[in-house]
Amino acid sequence: MEVHRQGEGRLHDGTVVATLGTFDGVHLGHQEVLGQTAMEARRRGVPSAAVTFTGHPAQVLRSESAPLLLTTLDDRLGLISDCGIDHTYLIDFDESVARRSAVEFTETVLVGEVGAEAMVVGHDLHFGNRREGGFEFLREVGPAYGMDVIGVDEVREMPLTLESISSTAIRRALRGGDVAHAARMLGRPFAVSGEVIHGEQRGRTLGFPTANIPVSRDRAWPSDGVYAGWLEREDGSSHPCAVNIGRRPTFYLHAEHSLLEAHLIDFDGDLYGESCRVSFADFLRGERRFDGVDSLVAQLRDDVAGARRLLHC
Numbered sequence: 542m543e544v545h546r547q548g549e550g551r552l553h554d555g556t557v558v559a560t561l562g563t564f565d566g567v568h569l570g571h572q573e574v575l576g577q578t579a580m581e582a583r584r585r586g587v588p589s590a591a592v593t594f595t596g597h598p599a600q601v602l603r604s605e606s607a608p609l610l611l612t613t614l615d616d617r618l619g620l621i622s623d624c625g626i627d628h629t630y631l632i633d634f635d636e637s638v639a640r641r642s643a644v645e646f647t648e649t650v651l652v653g654e655v656g657a658e659a660m661v662v663g664h665d666l667h668f669g670n671r672r673e674g675g676f677e678f679l680r681e682v683g684p685a686y687g688m689d690v691i692g693v694d695e696v697r698e699m700p701l702t703l704e705s706i707s708s709t710a711i712r713r714a715l716r717g718g719d720v721a722h723a724a725r726m727l728g729r730p731f732a733v734s735g736e737v738i739h740g741e742q743r744g745r746t747l748g749f750p751t752a753n754i755p756v757s758r759d760r761a762w763p764s765d766g767v768y769a770g771w772l773e774r775e776d777g778s779s780h781p782c783a784v785n786i787g788r789r790p791t792f793y794l795h796a797e798h799s800l801l802e803a804h805l806i807d808f809d810g811d812l813y814g815e816s817c818r819v820s821f822a823d824f825l826r827g828e829r830r831f832d833g834v835d836s837l838v839a840q841l842r843d844d845v846a847g848a849r850r851l852l853h854c
Contacts, residue, residue, distance in 0.1 A: 542622035547632045547654065552590060556658035557628065558582035559590040559651065561668060563597055563708075566611035567620035569728045570663065570706040574693050578661040579625035581691060588627040590655055593617070594634040601634055609761035611708055613734070630655055643674025644682065652686045659689040665707075711761075718764045720821035730770070732820035733762060733801070737812040749841050751785070751802035752812045754819065762786060765799055767825040769848035772803050773818040780805045783841075783848040784819060787828035806845060806854060823851050 545552055560578040564571045575591060582589035595614055599607040612620065621629055632638060632650070641649075646669050651657045660679055668674040679690040706726045714723040715731065723731045735754035752772060756762055765787035773779045782803040803819055825847045 542618070542626055543628050544618060545628060545630050547630065547650075551653075552628055552630050552655045553588055555587060556656045557588045557590040558585060558659045558661060559592055559630075559655050559657040560661045561592045561651070562663070562666060564591065564593050564617060564621060565597060565608075565708045566711055566727060567617060567624070568706055568708065568711060568726050572624055572728060574661060574663050575621060575624035575626055577691070577693055579627075581659060581661055582627070585659070587658065589625065590628040590630055590657070591621050591626045592630045592632065592650065592655055593621070594632050596634055598634045598639070601636065601639055608708070608712060610759060611711060611731075611761050613760075616734070640670055643669025643678055645669075646674065647679070647682060647686065652688065657688055659691060661691045661693060664692055664694050715761055715763045718766050718768075718824045718827070720763050720768060721823050723763075724821075730820035730822060731763070732818050733757075733760065734816060734818045735801070737815050737817055739813060749804045749838075749845070751804045752782075752817060754801040754803070754817065756786070756799045756801060762799070762801070763821055763824075765828040767828065767844050768821045769823050769825055769851040770803070770819055770821045771852070772805055773820070774812070775815050775817070780808050781848060781852040781854040782806060782819070783825070783844045784821065785828070785844075804841075804845065806849060806852075825851075 558578055558581045560574050562571065562574070564575075567575075578591070579589045597607060597610060618629060638646075651660065660683070662676050662679065664676045666675050666679075669678075676690070676692050679688075680692075683690045711723045711726050711731070714720070714726070720731055733754070735757070737752045737754060739753070763786055766785075768784045768786070770782055770784045771779050772782050782805045784804075785802045786799050801819065803817075825844055
């Protein structure tokens with residue numbers, strides 16, 4: 542997939558079949574829209590394109606209540622590419638973009654810069670100043686630009702509508718620790734990435750060494766608790782693990798932020814400095830404070846045993 546940034550010129554010499562959206566998480570609904578965009582482009586014999594933003598528009602429009610992101614930009618681009626899209630057109634969303642009317646955005650971006658002969662969009666699409674643009678708007682103005690508009694309102698071969706799958710619903714599931722439901726909406730386990738940092742070696746002292754990954758403040762994470770999951774290393778190897786996200790209340794009364802600690806089952810090695818990906822399979826228990834080290838260690842044994850059962854390892 543070729544990635545283009547606004548300001549670098551027209552996307553393509555000819556026309557394309559395009560779609561538009563933030564695509565945070567690239568969940569099943571997004572995948573359906575992107576997949577149908579790719580199929581329609583192949584049917585017409587032209588390239589496919591996804592028009593999206595480097596950040597979330599809400600970070601500009603309502604920064605105080607902007608949602609936490611489900612994916613980094615790099616992850617989002619990789620997932621869009623996996624849907625068969627040929628080109629992605631990136632726009633830096635700022636105040637000037639926010640002030641553009643839907644008509645201006647359609648004329649200058651979708652038609653002028655992207656060259657869309659057809660748009661494939663979900664019925665919940667909104668764009669332009671005051672969110673005035675959307676599916677019905679494009680259907681109305683499309684003929685004037687020689688642009689066909691195709692709506693997508695359900696996920697094929699699944700008893701799900703796009704209304705039941707959303708980035709907001711996935712964030713809500715994560716806040717409740719329901720990583721299994723989040724995975725159903727994503728079409729894959731929810732995962733986070735980060736560099737393994739040095740901790741206080743407390744897990745190793747207890748007999749349960751962990752790979753510690755800081756929680757990014759602008760990313761959505763599962764709620765504090767213990768999960769069964771998998772850790773993927775830079776070499777591509779994948780390891781079952783019991784994952785704790787929390788503030789370690791047994792040792793700290795008021796920790797400022799949560800930390801992800803993944804205990805790799807039946808693993809002995811050094812992960813410091815590696816960029817690792819942790820995916821979440823299922824919830825084991827909520828985080829709680831223990832009376833002492835012995836009771837904590839007993840619970841950690843149970844957590845590992847629970848993770849083994851869930852992960853069949």
